[in-house]
Amino acid sequence: MATTSLSGSWVSSLPGQFHAPNSSCSNRPRAIPLSIVKSCSKETHLSEEGCTFSRRLVLAGVGTLAANIFKSFAFAEEVPENYRAFVDFIDGYSYYYPSDWRDFDFRGHDSAFKDRALALQNVRVSFKPTDKQDIRDLGPMNEVIFNLVRNVLAAPTQRPTIFDMQEKTVDGKNYWTFEYELASPNFSRTAFATIAIGNGRYYTLIVGANERRWSRFRNRLKVVADSFKLLDI
Known part of the structure; x- marks a missing residue:
């Protein structure tokens, strides 16, 4: 794995999903959530912005293939404690x-989790089609x-500052x-x-918190950002 970094400051002028619990968590239910099924059915909410997927958790009834896939992912690299x-x-x-965050619907995103008490402390992932083959092609x-x-x-009323940029190859x-701040009055x-x-997709993961809590939770959230990986489909 190769890593490079660039630091600086800048303002505005310039269905087959599952959750693998950490092996050290003994209080997890025996039925592991193996997939989130997404469908536009009569459960789907329609609005001017289009279709918002309803999501249903599928538990138990795991076939041999699904079980093997789970084992190959969960044990190839141990999930960090408390994640x-x-x-x-x-x-x-x-x-x-x-591990103490919960799943929630974030409009326009494929998946999202948030702190149970602090909704602004969350992670979400979105993607869009692209004809590019690699992020460097941009x-x-x-x-x-x-x-x-x-x-x-950034919204028009926000002043953005970028603190650091890093590249890695896996x-x-x-x-x-990259780490950035969006400041408003x-x-x-x-x-x-x-x-x-x-x-064929351009993926974006964002994980953050409000500025007052950032110094306390920064290292914990960096683990989330660094863990993002693409799978071949």
Whole structure:
């Protein structure tokens, strides 16, 4: 695995998913959530923005194939203590999230988890089609990330600052992770984002918290950002 980093500061001017619990958690139910089924049925909510997937947790009744897939992922790399693994074999990605967070619907995102008490402390993943083969095909890392934060992640009333950018290569796939803050007159939020390209998709994972809690939870949330991986589908 190769890693490079670039630090600096910048403002606005410039269904096959399952959850693998950590092996040290003894209070987990015997039935492991093996998949989240997503469908546009009569349970689906329609709005002007389109279809929002309803999600149903599928427990028990695991076949031999599903069990083997679970074992190959869960034990190839041990899930860190106090985290769980979320794996989506249909959409081609996985990541860790804190074991005390819960699943929730975040509009426009494929998966999301949040702190049970602090809704703004959360992780979510989205993706969109692309004809690019690798994240490097988008251009220089600093330019791509600056434009992403300024034009996509930040609202017009927010002042963005980027603190750090890192690139890593895992199993031949390149990932860019960066730390940034979005500041408004009355509120600031800091986050890590990891972006990658594979399977004909441009994936984005964002995990963050409000600015007052960032220093306390930063290292914990960095584990989530660094854990994001693409799966071949």
